Amino acid sequence: KMTKTIIKLTVRDVRFPTSLEQHGSDAMHTDPDYSVAYVVIETDQGMQGYGLTFTVGRGTEIVVCAVEALSALVVGKSLEEIVSDFRGFYRLLTSDGQMRWIGPEKGVIQLATAAVLNAVWDLWARSEGKPLWKLLVEMDPRKLISCIDFRYITDALTEEEALDLLLKAQTGKQQRVDQMLKEGYPAYTTSCAWLGYSDQLLKQLCTDALNDGWTKFKVKVGADLKDDIRRCSLIRQMIGAHNTLMIDANQRWDVGEAITWVTRLAEYKPLWIEEPTSPDDILGHAAISKALAPLGIGVATGEQCHNRVMFKQFLQASALQFVQIDSCRLGSVNENLAVLLMAHKFKVPVCPHAGGVGLCELVQHLILFDYISVSASLDNRMCEFVDHLHQHFRSPVVIQNAHYMPPKDPGYSCEMLESSVQTHQYPQGQVWKKLQ
Numbered sequence: 001k002m003t004k005t006i007i008k009l010t011v012r013d014v015r016f017p018t019s020l021e022q023h024g025s026d027a028m029h030t031d032p033d034y035s036v037a038y039v040v041i042e043t044d045q046g047m048q049g050y051g052l053t054f055t056v057g058r059g060t061e062i063v064v065c066a067v068e069a070l071s072a073l074v075v076g077k078s079l080e081e082i083v084s085d086f087r088g089f090y091r092l093l094t095s096d097g098q099m100r101w102i103g104p105e106k107g108v109i110q111l112a113t114a115a116v117l118n119a120v121w122d123l124w125a126r127s128e129g130k131p132l133w134k135l136l137v138e139m140d141p142r143k144l145i146s147c148i149d150f151r152y153i154t155d156a157l158t159e160e161e162a163l164d165l166l167l168k169a170q171t172g173k174q175q176r177v178d179q180m181l182k183e184g185y186p187a188y189t190t191s192c193a194w195l196g197y198s199d200q201l202l203k204q205l206c207t208d209a210l211n212d213g214w215t216k217f218k219v220k221v222g223a224d225l226k227d228d229i230r231r232c233s234l235i236r237q238m239i240g241a242h243n244t245l246m247i248d249a250n251q252r253w254d255v256g257e258a259i260t261w262v263t264r265l266a267e268y269k270p271l272w273i274e275e276p277t278s279p280d281d282i283l284g285h286a287a288i289s290k291a292l293a294p295l296g297i298g299v300a301t302g303e304q305c306h307n308r309v310m311f312k313q314f315l316q317a318s319a320l321q322f323v324q325i326d327s328c329r330l331g332s333v334n335e336n337l338a339v340l341l342m343a344h345k346f347k348v349p350v351c352p353h354a355g356g357v358g359l360c361e362l363v364q365h366l367i368l369f370d371y372i373s374v375s376a377s378l379d380n381r382m383c384e385f386v387d388h389l390h391q392h393f394r395s396p397v398v399i400q401n402a403h404y405m406p407p408k409d410p411g412y413s414c415e416m417l418e419s420s421v422q423t424h425q426y427p428q429g430q431v432w433k434k435l436q
Contacts, residue, residue, distance in 0.1 A: 003078055003079075003080055004043035004044065004045050004047055004078060004079045004080070004123075004127060005043060005044045005076065005077070005079075006041050006043055006074055006075055006076065006077055006079070006123075007042055007043060007044050007076075008075065009041050009071040009074055009075055009116070009119075010040050011037055011038065011039045011040075011064050011115070012037075012038045012425055013035070013038075013060045013425065013426045014035060014037075014038045014060075014357075014416070014420075014424045014425055014429075015033050015035035015057060015060060015424060015426040015432070016034045016035065016431075017033050017432075017435060018032060018033055018034045018388065019031035019032055019033050019057070022194055022195075022197060023194060024056070024194060024355070024356070024386075024388075025194045025197075025220070026194065026195050026222070026248065027220065027221070027222030027249055027250050027251075028222075028250045028251055028252055029056055031057075032056035032057060033056060033057035034054070034056065034388065034389060035054070035055045035057050035357065035426070036052040036053060036055065036115075036357050036358060036416075037052065037055065037060055037064050037067055037111070037112065038115075038421060039051040039052065039067060039115045039116055039119045040119065041074065041116075041119045041123060043079065047123065048123070049119040049122040049123025049124075049126065049411075050119055050122050050411070050412070050414045050415040050416070051117070051118030051119025051121075051414055052115055052118060052328065052357070052358050052414050052416075053111045053112065053114050053328040054326075054356040054357055054358060054359050060426065063111050063115070066102075066109050066111070066112030067116060069099060069112070070093055070099070070109075070112055070113065070116050071116070073092055073093055074093075074116060074120070077089070079120075082124075086146060086147040086334065087148060087149050089120075090147070090332075090334045090335075091151075093113050093331075094110070094331060105331060105335075106306035107306070110306065110307065110330070111329065113331050113332065114327070114328045114329070114331055115328070116332075117331060117332030117333065118327070118328070118332050118333070118362065118412060119414075120332075121333045121412050122411045122412035122414060122415070123411075125411045125412055128410070130410055131365065131407045131409060131412075131413070132333070132411065132412040132413070133365040133366075133368040133369050133407065136365070136369040136373065137177065137368070137369055137372050137373050141167055141170075142163065144166065144337065145162055145163050147333070147337065148162070148334055148335075148341075149334065149335070149338070150162075150338070152308070152309045152312075153308055153312050153338060153342065155312075156312045156342055156345070156346075157312075157338075157342045157345050161345065162341045165344055165345065166341075166373060166374070169373050169374055173372055173373065176371060176372045180368055180371065180406050183403060184399075184400055184404050184405040184406065185367055185371060185378075185382075185383055185404045186216075186403055187216070187383050187384070187402050187404050188216030188244065188382045188383075188384060189214050189217055189218070189385055189386070189387070189402075190218040190220075190248075190384055190385070190386050191205060191209070191385075191386050191388070192209055192235075193205075193206075193218065193219040193220055193235060194220055195220040195222075199231070199234060202231070202234065202235070203234070203238060206235060206238040206239065207238070210238070210239065212402070214402045215239075215243045216244040216382055217235060217239055217243065217245055217246070218245075218246040218247070218248055218274070219232060219245065219246070219247050220247075220248050221248065221249050221261075222250060222252035222261075223252070225261060225264060228247075228261075229264065229265065232247065232265055232268040232270075235268075236268045244271055245268060245269065245270050245271065246271050246300070247262070247270045248273075248274035248275060249261075249273060249274065249275055249276050250274075250275050251275045251276075251278055251304070252276075253276055253277055255276075255277055255281070255284040258273070258277050258288050259287075259288055259291045259292065262276065262288075262292055262295075262297060263292075263295065266297060270297055271297070271298060271380075272297065272298040272300040272322050273288070273292065273298075273300070274299075274300040274301060274322075274324070275301050275304070276299060276301075279301060279304035279305055280306075280310070282319050285317075285319035285320055286317045286318060286319035289318060289319055289321060290318075298320075298321030299319070299320050299321055300320060300321065300324055300351065301320050301322075302314075302323055302324030302326065302339075302353065303324050303326045303353035304326075304329060305324075305326075305330075306329070306330075307330060307331070308338040308339055308342070311338075311339045311342060311343075312342060315342055315346040315348060316346075320348065321348065322348070322349055322350075322380070323339065323343040323348050323350045323351070324350075324352060325340070325350060325352050325353065325366065326353045326359065327352075327354075327359060327362035327363040327366060328359065333366065333412075340369070340375075341374060343375075344370075344374050349379065349381045350367065350375070350381065351380075351381055351383065352367050352383050352384060353384055354383060354384040354385060354386060355384060355385075355386030355388070356388075356389075357388075357389050357392070358389075358393065358416075360384075360386065360390070360397045360404075361393055361395070361396065361407075361412075361414055362412060362413060363383065364383065364404045364406075365407065365413065367381075367383045367404075368404075383404055385397070385404070391420075392417055392420035393413065393414070393415065393416055394409075394415040394416070394417060395407060395411070395413045
């Protein structure tokens with residue numbers, strides 16, 4: 001049934017001019033244009049798989065080049081060949097004797113790897129007629145483990161331990177599937193308080209969100225302390241003491257500055273400070289975590305964490321209290337599975353990064369898998385939601401009562417509407433022609 005040979009891979013640079021209205025603006029990214037390197041793989045049987053990697057405008061063309069460089073490793077392979085040794089295929093892409101030099105397993109080449117592998121996983125799920133979360137949930141645990149590259153992480157999690165975690169979580173699995181289908185996975189919103197938004201817009205969006213049943217809100221901080229105090233105070237007044245507030249500095253501060261600044265915002269009772277400093281500074285995050293613990297404020301990071309090795313060290317160093325995976329920053333589903341399992345072993349909740357273009361569509365599958373097949377817990381767990389650009393997808397996310405409802409369509413939910421791709425392709429799509 002599965003001798004589907006991949007005969008073609010195409011990749012396109014698709015950008016949305018979100019900077020015009022300051023959507024996505026934060027302390028470090030003042031003018032993001034939400035973009036994707038969009039991959040389509042085709043088989044000799046006419047079946048297609050869709051994948052993407054999220055970017056914020058300039059530089060997307062570099063990711064596109066990297067995808068093209070990797071395509072030779074994919075074209076000519078059959079789906080059966082890939083999934084029968086997915087670990088081997090993952091390693092083929094990430095450990096190519098020449099291309100790994102420009103990583104290894106980080107930066108542009110890993111973003112490109114994610115786009116390619118996201119398309120492969122989409123193809124696999126479609127060929128099985130299942131949404132990706134279901135493919136993962138119903139997969140034999142041994143098969144699932146065989147998709148993960150454990151190289152460099154066995155000092156934190158061995159294959160045997162990972163298998164044991166999955167086998168233990170088989171208990172009550174069906175109840176959790178039923179619960180998710182009925183209630184969905186809890187979400188929080190970041191759409192109300194981008195840094196570039198006016199107070200008036202912020203109030204309006206907060207009011208609307210509360211009316212729609214949202215109880216968890218994230219605010220961008222880090223550019224100006226007085227401004228942050230005013231905005232956090234405003235949001236806390238709007239949402240009341242019983243709702244949850246998180247703050248996000250997007251890597252703005254040095255370690256000492258982060259501690260001082262967040263201490264000043266402690267009265268607004270944020271659950272976490274996200275990305276307080278450089279995403280690579282594991283020991284810095286550990287110092288911040290330690291300093292803020294007495295205030296009851298956790299540290300969250302991971303959307304720009306390169307790979308499973310860095311997540312391993314963040315966990316080993318107790319440097320974060322919330323793990324934020326990203327469906328495109330790491331090496332696709334394969335590497336995210338490794339991080340979900342490590343986080344569970346270290347008893348740290350996973351609250352994925354989403355938003356942008358397509359990140360909500362993708363990561364919902366991973367967090368459903370985490371709850372149903374790994375953590376079996378919703379304590380302190382929620383998935384980010386940003387209400388932008390879902391209309392460009394064939395199977396957009398479904399949010400009900402501030403919960404992600406499990407996707408029903410086969411695949412990984414990243415197929416975009418061809419009309420959207422064409423009009424937003426950079427630089428020749430008509431949206432960009434108009435702006436030139």
